[in-house]
Amino acid sequence: MSLAKYINLKKLTLFGGGVILYYMLIVFLFNGQKFIFPVFMISAFFFSMFLNKNEFLYSFIPITIIWLIQPFLPKTIYSIAIIYIIFTPLTFWLGYYLKKKSWIYKALYPIFIVLVGFYGFSNLWSVTKNINARIAYNSPKIILYSENNTPIRLDTVQDKTFVLDFWTTSCSVCFKKFPAYEKIFLAYKNDPSVELYVVNIPTRKDTLGKAKKMIDQYNFKFPKLYAKSDSIPASLGFNRYPHLVILKNGKIRFDGMLIVDKNVLFHKLKDEIELLLNE
Numbered sequence: 001m002s003l004a005k006y007i008n009l010k011k012l013t014l015f016g017g018g019v020i021l022y023y024m025l026i027v028f029l030f031n032g033q034k035f036i037f038p039v040f041m042i043s044a045f046f047f048s049m050f051l052n053k054n055e056f057l058y059s060f061i062p063i064t065i066i067w068l069i070q071p072f073l074p075k076t077i078y079s080i081a082i083i084y085i086i087f088t089p090l091t092f093w094l095g096y097y098l099k100k101k102s103w104i105y106k107a108l109y110p111i112f113i114v115l116v117g118f119y120g121f122s123n124l125w126s127v128t129k130n131i132n133a134r135i136a137y138n139s140p141k142i143i144l145y146s147e148n149n150t151p152i153r154l155d156t157v158q159d160k161t162f163v164l165d166f167w168t169t170s171c172s173v174c175f176k177k178f179p180a181y182e183k184i185f186l187a188y189k190n191d192p193s194v195e196l197y198v199v200n201i202p203t204r205k206d207t208l209g210k211a212k213k214m215i216d217q218y219n220f221k222f223p224k225l226y227a228k229s230d231s232i233p234a235s236l237g238f239n240r241y242p243h244l245v246i247l248k249n250g251k252i253r254f255d256g257m258l259i260v261d262k263n264v265l266f267h268k269l270k271d272e273i274e275l276l277l278n279e
Contacts, residue, residue, distance in 0.1 A: 015055055016062030038117040041091045042110045048095030060092035079124040122264045130267040133256025139247055140235040144225040155250050161276055162247040163196040165258055168203050169214050171241040180260035184270055185222040199225045201233055248276050
């Protein structure tokens with residue numbers, strides 16, 4: 001029995017393929033899921049109000065299948081895939097179901113979608129990336145170098161909390177987060193029990209002079225430390241930046257992603273520092 005008997009391939013291509021191409025266009029036009037997600041979902045919500053049952057199914061099933069495959073692919077951001085897997089069929093179904101309902105329902109859902117776009121992705125990303133970040137184990141040997149090339153060993157210091165923001169010269173996100181990191185540094189500047197640093201990890205083509213020149217042009221006040229190899233990330237098992245490590249009394253107490261965004265509620269840097277200081 002032919003599958004084509006039950007599926008209109010022309011409509012599947014037209015509606016399903018059209019939705020996929022429209023999503024690709026939005027990705028091209030907008031930067032970041034806080035804009036891409038609301039624009040796509042609100043468009044899909046109102047678009048589905050003009051569809052019959054088969055057209056509505058043809059529209060969301062192909063792109064939903066793509067999102068279901070995403071978690072099995074390398075370098076997938078799971079928080080993005082999870083949200084789209086949930087909201088793609090939900091949005092199309094609600095649009096189809098509410099097309100003859102009151103305008104109040106039609107207005108409330110787009111508002112909800114905007115909130116998910118602005119808060120859902122960043123918070124779910126924070127939770128999934130830092131789910132095992134709060135830990136307590138003896139730190140490996142950590143030798144870093146000050147701006148005048150003086151070696152500093154942090155893992156042997158007691159009665160002190162060290163906050164280390166690891167960055168590389170190729171990490172644009174690192175530089176975007178430095179201003180917020182500096183505000184937190186200034187908040188603890190006069191607290192002798194905690195010290196905040198940014199730590200450069202060299203890439204293959206880096207030199208110490210290149211890293212210093214790149215960050216010094218911004219005139220940040222926080223102190224800067226430099227590693228001479230990638231042995232620290234290798235020993236701690238991370239390779240994405242920015243990356244946050246907090247040491248207290250020679251033990252690593254936090255090993256995860258740096259969170260300084262205002263719209264994120266979980267694992268914010270200041271909260272993690274306070275949690276350790278109040279022990």
